[in-house]
Amino acid sequence: MKKITHNKKSIQFFCLLILSSIFLLSHTAHSLHTDEERAILNKKKQEDETANNDPAARRKDALLRSLARKQSNDLDGSAVMRLASMASRYEKQPCTGDMIDEKEEPDNTNPVGLVGYLPERYRTFVKKVRGEIDITDVQKRFLAYGPTKVGKTASIRAIVQEDPTNTTLVECEASQLLGETDAQTFKNIDKLFASARKAGGKDRKVIIFVPNLHHLNSVAHRDEVRKAPLEYLEIRLNEMEKKDKNIFFVGEVRDISQLPSNFLHQFDASAITYYPLPDAQSRCEMLAYQFLKYHFGGAYISRANLRTYLNGTEGMSHGDLESVRRDSVLQAQRYNNGDISPEIVLQVIKLTKEKNKEVVKNKKETSALSDFVFHFTREVIIPNLSISNIAMALWYWQSFRNAVNEGGRPVMTTQATDTSGL
Known part of the structure; x- marks a missing residue:
C-alpha cells in the first residue's frame, strides 16, 4: 500500500512538472536585453546612484526638472491644443540640457528623479519624516495605493x-514575512520592527516599507485555527506610534479593496492616498525630463515633439514612460548613431502599448491556467490516474492557449512607423 501511494505521488508530481515546464516555456521573456544593452542600462543606473550623493549633480537634476516643467507648461491646455496648427517658433525650438541656467533657482518641489504630479498627502508624510510637522498624537503611518508603475515605491525610496x-529605509515584501505557520509570521513581524529600532538612533529616522501589503494573510491549513497577521501588525503599529518617535511605517498595495476593512479603519483618512496614472501635464514633464537627462548625440526634445508624444502616451504609467525613454535610447544606439529621433520615440510608444496589452492578456491567462492546474490535479490526477486523462488535459490546455492568444508578440523593427493612429 505504501508503495502504491508513493507511486501515485510521484506520478502527480511528474504531471505537474510537465505542465509547469510547458507553461514557463510558453512565457519565455522576449523582452530580455542583450549583454550590450544591459551594459548601457547598468552604466546609467550607476551614474544615477552616484548623482544621488553628489550635491552638484543633485542641483543639476533640480535644474533639469525646472527646464522640463517649462517645456511642458500648459501643453495640456485646451487653448494651446486648438492652436497646435499655429505653433510658434518657440514650439519647434530644440531644447537640450545645455540650456540650463546655472544661476536659476532650481525646482525642489519633488525629490531627485521624480517629476510630475505627486499626491499632497505624500508631501505631508514627507514633512512628518523631516520633522517639519509636529507629530505628537499624529499617526506615523502611510498607505499608498494605485495602479502599478505610478511611482508609489519610487516616491518612498526617494x-x-x-x-x-538622517534617514534609513527598512524594506521587506509582505510575502517575505510569511512563515510556515501564523505564529512564525508574527515572529517575522516582530523581527521587522526590531531591525527598524536597531537601524535607528537618537535623531535618525527609520521608515519601515512593506510593499504588496495584501499578501500578509494567514497561512493556516483548514484544520488549524486561522489568525490574522494584519491584525497583529496593527497592534505593533500602535505600540510603535506610542513608543518609537523616530520610526514610521509605509504600506503599499495596488487595490485598496484587497485589504480588510477593519484594518483600513485604523488609518486616518489623511494617511491613505491614491497614486493615479499621470495626467497629460505630468506625462509631458516626465518625457521632457527623461530625454533631457539621457540625451545621446544630437538628441533633443521640443514642445512640438512633446505635443506629438502626448497624444500617444495617454493611459501610460511613469514606468511605461521610463521604458519608452530606455528603449528609445537603445534603438538610437543600435540603428541611428545614438541620435534619438521623433520617429524612433513614436515607434517605441506604439510598441510599448502593444506590449502592455499582451501583459494584461498573459495575466488573465496565468490566472485561468493556475485555476485549471488546481482543478485538474484535484479532479483528474488524484482520483483517476491514467495516461488518457493526462493527454486529454494537455490537449485542453493547448486549445485554451490557442483561444487566448489573439495575436503575435510585438517585434522591434527599424522601419518608419505609421503614427497616425497615435
Missing part, C-alpha cells in the same frame, strides 16, 4: 535618497 545621512 525620501531616504534625499536625506541618506
Whole structure:
C-alpha cells in the first residue's frame, strides 16, 4: 500500500512538472536585453546612484526638472491644443540640457528623479519624516495605493535618497514575512520592527516599507485555527506610534479593496492616498525630463515633439514612460548613431502599448491556467490516474492557449512607423 501511494505521488508530481515546464516555456521573456544593452542600462543606473550623493549633480537634476516643467507648461491646455496648427517658433525650438541656467533657482518641489504630479498627502508624510510637522498624537503611518508603475515605491525610496545621512529605509515584501505557520509570521513581524529600532538612533529616522501589503494573510491549513497577521501588525503599529518617535511605517498595495476593512479603519483618512496614472501635464514633464537627462548625440526634445508624444502616451504609467525613454535610447544606439529621433520615440510608444496589452492578456491567462492546474490535479490526477486523462488535459490546455492568444508578440523593427493612429 505504501508503495502504491508513493507511486501515485510521484506520478502527480511528474504531471505537474510537465505542465509547469510547458507553461514557463510558453512565457519565455522576449523582452530580455542583450549583454550590450544591459551594459548601457547598468552604466546609467550607476551614474544615477552616484548623482544621488553628489550635491552638484543633485542641483543639476533640480535644474533639469525646472527646464522640463517649462517645456511642458500648459501643453495640456485646451487653448494651446486648438492652436497646435499655429505653433510658434518657440514650439519647434530644440531644447537640450545645455540650456540650463546655472544661476536659476532650481525646482525642489519633488525629490531627485521624480517629476510630475505627486499626491499632497505624500508631501505631508514627507514633512512628518523631516520633522517639519509636529507629530505628537499624529499617526506615523502611510498607505499608498494605485495602479502599478505610478511611482508609489519610487516616491518612498526617494525620501531616504534625499536625506541618506538622517534617514534609513527598512524594506521587506509582505510575502517575505510569511512563515510556515501564523505564529512564525508574527515572529517575522516582530523581527521587522526590531531591525527598524536597531537601524535607528537618537535623531535618525527609520521608515519601515512593506510593499504588496495584501499578501500578509494567514497561512493556516483548514484544520488549524486561522489568525490574522494584519491584525497583529496593527497592534505593533500602535505600540510603535506610542513608543518609537523616530520610526514610521509605509504600506503599499495596488487595490485598496484587497485589504480588510477593519484594518483600513485604523488609518486616518489623511494617511491613505491614491497614486493615479499621470495626467497629460505630468506625462509631458516626465518625457521632457527623461530625454533631457539621457540625451545621446544630437538628441533633443521640443514642445512640438512633446505635443506629438502626448497624444500617444495617454493611459501610460511613469514606468511605461521610463521604458519608452530606455528603449528609445537603445534603438538610437543600435540603428541611428545614438541620435534619438521623433520617429524612433513614436515607434517605441506604439510598441510599448502593444506590449502592455499582451501583459494584461498573459495575466488573465496565468490566472485561468493556475485555476485549471488546481482543478485538474484535484479532479483528474488524484482520483483517476491514467495516461488518457493526462493527454486529454494537455490537449485542453493547448486549445485554451490557442483561444487566448489573439495575436503575435510585438517585434522591434527599424522601419518608419505609421503614427497616425497615435
